[in-house]
Amino acid sequence: MAGPPDALIRSLVDGPSLVTGVEYEQQVPSTNIRAVEAARRGVEEGYLVVADHQTAGRGRMGRRWEAPPGSSLLLSIVLRPTVATRLVPLVPLLAGLAVAEVVDGYCLDRTVGLKWPNDLLVDGAKVAGILLERAADPPSAGGGTPVVVGIGLNVDWRGVEREDSEPRWSLAEAVGAGVDRWRVLAGVVGVFSRRYDDWHADPTGFLPAYRERCETIGRRIRVDVPNRRVVTGQATGVAGDGRLLVASDTGEAEQLAAGDVTHVRAE
Numbered sequence: 001m002a003g004p005p006d007a008l009i010r011s012l013v014d015g016p017s018l019v020t021g022v023e024y025e026q027q028v029p030s031t032n033i034r035a036v037e038a039a040r041r042g043v044e045e046g047y048l049v050v051a052d053h054q055t056a057g058r059g060r061m062g063r064r065w066e067a068p069p070g071s072s073l074l075l076s077i078v079l080r081p082t083v084a085t086r087l088v089p090l091v092p093l094l095a096g097l098a099v100a101e102v103v104d105g106y107c108l109d110r111t112v113g114l115k116w117p118n119d120l121l122v123d124g125a126k127v128a129g130i131l132l133e134r135a136a137d138p139p140s141a142g143g144g145t146p147v148v149v150g151i152g153l154n155v156d157w158r159g160v161e162r163e164d165s166e167p168r169w170s171l172a173e174a175v176g177a178g179v180d181r182w183r184v185l186a187g188v189v190g191v192f193s194r195r196y197d198d199w200h201a202d203p204t205g206f207l208p209a210y211r212e213r214c215e216t217i218g219r220r221i222r223v224d225v226p227n228r229r230v231v232t233g234q235a236t237g238v239a240g241d242g243r244l245l246v247a248s249d250t251g252e253a254e255q256l257a258a259g260d261v262t263h264v265r266a267e
């Protein structure tokens with residue numbers, strides 16, 4: 001399968017995006033693993049890894065991320081953010097918003113939203129997921145905690161059988177026509193780069209736009225929290241550090257930093 005065209009790679013590296021280098025592979029275990037390794041070698045911020053297929057794609061909460069070869073955009077970017085460390089968990093929310101804005105441009109008559117923290121939903125079905133991983137050492141040349149943001153976006157899953165428990169969909173299915181994967185790549189990298197720049201100047205400035213997109217706020221939810229606790233209740237908002245605010249059924253005001261959210265249907 002052909003990789004991103006040379007002209008696109010040149011425009012990403014030479015243009016205004018944050019991309020400083022591109023590694024394209026047909027098959028890797030995981031683009032996040034590759035990008036973490038690259039960060040540890042000391043690559044600059046903006047090093048981008050793109051693949052057609054992953055044999056050990058990583059999802060949130062220790063799950064796998066599966067996608068047939070050539071069907072998806074699978075990418076990871078090395079970041080060295082210089083904001084306060086407590087604000088770094090906002091990166092996946094920022095990336096989710098950027099991906100939602102790009103996808104929205106393709107499917108104008110559909111609802112493009114986010115399930116906290118960063119699952120991209122089109123008409124309620126998952127089309128993209130995001131995974132932030134730390135890439136601790138060596139210390140970044142430009143300061144800041146090195147992290148990798150990985151994005152998996154289902155571009156064209158027409159004809160692909162699905163066995164997942166949660167509904168998964170793709171951009172081409174939402175649009176009802178084929179979609180150029182590399183155009184989507186250019187869009188995602190471009191919008192994320194702009195949002196990432198703005199974020200350094202104003203780390204919480206994107207949150208109103210994020211909250212507007214976040215379908216979780218106001219919903220009845222069930223959250224599987226990493227320590228095996230389950231919280232049920234009403235999602236009331238997203239705090240300035242990205243935590244999900246929940247009025248729980250037990251009467252507690254919860255602030256959750258991580259968890260797997262299910263939107264519970266009203267009965």
Ligand code: BTN
Pocket residue numbers: 029030031032033054056057058059060061063065073074075076119128129130131150151152153
């Ligand atoms: C989720 O579980 O919703 C997050 C999925 C993130 C998948 C992407 S695909 C590209 C990058 N490489 C990985 O191994 N995972 C992320």
